[in-house]
Amino acid sequence: MKTTLTAAALGATMLTSAVQAQDTIEMTSSFGSNLPILGTAALDFVAKINSISSDVQFEHFDPGKLVPTLEALDAVSNGSVDAAYSTSGYWQGKITAASLFAAVPFGPEAGEFLGWILYDDGAELWQGMYDEAGYDVHVLPCGIIAPETSGWFKNEINSVEDLEGLNMRFFGLGAEVMERLGVSTSLLAGGDIFPALERGAIDATEFSMPLIDARLGFYKIAKYNYFPGWHQPSTLFELLINKDVWEDMSEVAQNQVEVACLANITTNFAEGEAKNFDAMVDNVENNGVTIKQWDPAMLELFESNWNEIAAELAAEDEYFAKVWADLTEYRTGYKNWSTNIYLPRDR
Numbered sequence: 503m504k505t506t507l508t509a510a511a512l513g514a515t516m517l518t519s520a521v522q523a524q525d526t527i528e529m530t531s532s533f534g535s536n537l538p539i540l541g542t543a544a545l546d547f548v549a550k551i552n553s554i555s556s557d558v559q560f561e562h563f564d565p566g567k568l569v570p571t572l573e574a575l576d577a578v579s580n581g582s583v584d585a586a587y588s589t590s591g592y593w594q595g596k597i598t599a600a601s602l603f604a605a606v607p608f609g610p611e612a613g614e615f616l617g618w619i620l621y622d623d624g625a626e627l628w629q630g631m632y633d634e635a636g637y638d639v640h641v642l643p644c645g646i647i648a649p650e651t652s653g654w655f656k657n658e659i660n661s662v663e664d665l666e667g668l669n670m671r672f673f674g675l676g677a678e679v680m681e682r683l684g685v686s687t688s689l690l691a692g693g694d695i696f697p698a699l700e701r702g703a704i705d706a707t708e709f710s711m712p713l714i715d716a717r718l719g720f721y722k723i724a725k726y727n728y729f730p731g732w733h734q735p736s737t738l739f740e741l742l743i744n745k746d747v748w749e750d751m752s753e754v755a756q757n758q759v760e761v762a763c764l765a766n767i768t769t770n771f772a773e774g775e776a777k778n779f780d781a782m783v784d785n786v787e788n789n790g791v792t793i794k795q796w797d798p799a800m801l802e803l804f805e806s807n808w809n810e811i812a813a814e815l816a817a818e819d820e821y822f823a824k825v826w827a828d829l830t831e832y833r834t835g836y837k838n839w840s841t842n843i844y845l846p847r848d849r
Contacts, residue, residue: 525755527560527747530568530577532588534693538713538777543645543739543770544587551762557755560585571691578742579637585743587644590628591674592689597635598819601674602829603628605734607808610833612646612736612771614840618832619643619738627825628740634821640748644763645739645770649731651715652676653708654724658794662803671695671707676733678811679804692718699723708733711774713781721789728794732804739770 531544541564548560569577574586575593590597591604603624610618618624625643632639659665666684677687690698690707696719698704706724708731709715721727741763748756785791796804816823 525558525751527558527584527743528563528568529560529585529587529741530563530565530574530583532565532571532574532586532592532691534564535562537692537710537717539647539770539774540692540710540714542773543766546769547587547644547741547762547766550765551759554762555755555758557752558759565691565693572689575637575639575742578639578744581638581744581746583744584747585741587739587741589737589739590641591737594674594677594689597631597821598815599631599822599825602822602825603631603738603740605674605676605737606829607676607679607733607735608805609735609829610836612648614833614836615736615738616643616646616767617836618829622832623828624832627828631821631825638745639742640745642741642743642760642763643738644741644766646767647711647737647739647770647774649736650710650734651708651712651727651729652731652733652796653706653728654715654720655706655726655728656724658726659728659800660797662800668705669703671698671704671709672733673708674733675808675811676708678815679733679807682807682811683803696720696723710737711781712778712785716781716785716789721785721791725790726792726794727785728796730796732796732801 529544529548531541533540533544535541535545545562548562552559565571568583571588572592574583574588575596577583578586589604591601593600603619609615619628620643628643629641632641653670657664662683665680667686668684669686669688670680671690672680672685672687673689677689680687688704690704692709695704695707695709699707699720700723707720709718709720712727715721715727741759743759751759782793786793812826816826
């Protein structure tokens, strides 16, 4: 964490000799600033916190400028980077429960997810996960988006046989389902996906929402875009701050960071909801994309395999079991509300 002096502080020094230092937090983002919704969310958070705080200022860095995307957690924990804007699903290979705080197959949509995080046990379990795994980080929810698409394919997928043998970029717990169905999956950062498609290292991919995927050019190689995003009904993003850096902040600065993240959740979600339908139209009319809906039988297959995998992970990992039980209990209660208060889905 670097310390700099603002112009106002320099002026105060000249007048009163009482200098107030301002802390600069170097923050790596897991998403390039050229990406709408994902990348702009990190930029928007920095703009928000820097506009309201006189104690701390954040400096944004694109993936790879400080550390590669998939190394951000370790870098923040060991103090080589002050902070990271990311999603815990990227740490699935390090912590079994990590993706439960990112995106859950057939799991909660945005409102339900935020309810669990902010007003139930989610935030406490999230921090506890990092503490128990030995990472010296403080975590805050700092963004959320609605469902993503569930994949870009070169050919139509009409049965499980069409999936078998594919090499596919896939994220989080959904990758466990695809592996079970004969797909070989790999987790690639956003900027690495198109080159992998282009050279044939992968046959298919999922990444994010239509507007974001269009920016990355997947439609140039894979023309079939499948919906709904069963693997990511919503995706939660985190701000990780090195624990020593966090504890060195004043209480006011900590509160300002929390407020900026809560505001960022609102704008991140709204941007995703506002900008994707035009991107879908453009994909079809100008990019030659065919939009496909998964057959109900395929969705049932995905879900039944996910339920088996969740049970297996809970049996293998104590902390996963703890989080899964808490989320399941919360969702059972939430269903009493959601099935009564919202209009039927088929209206």
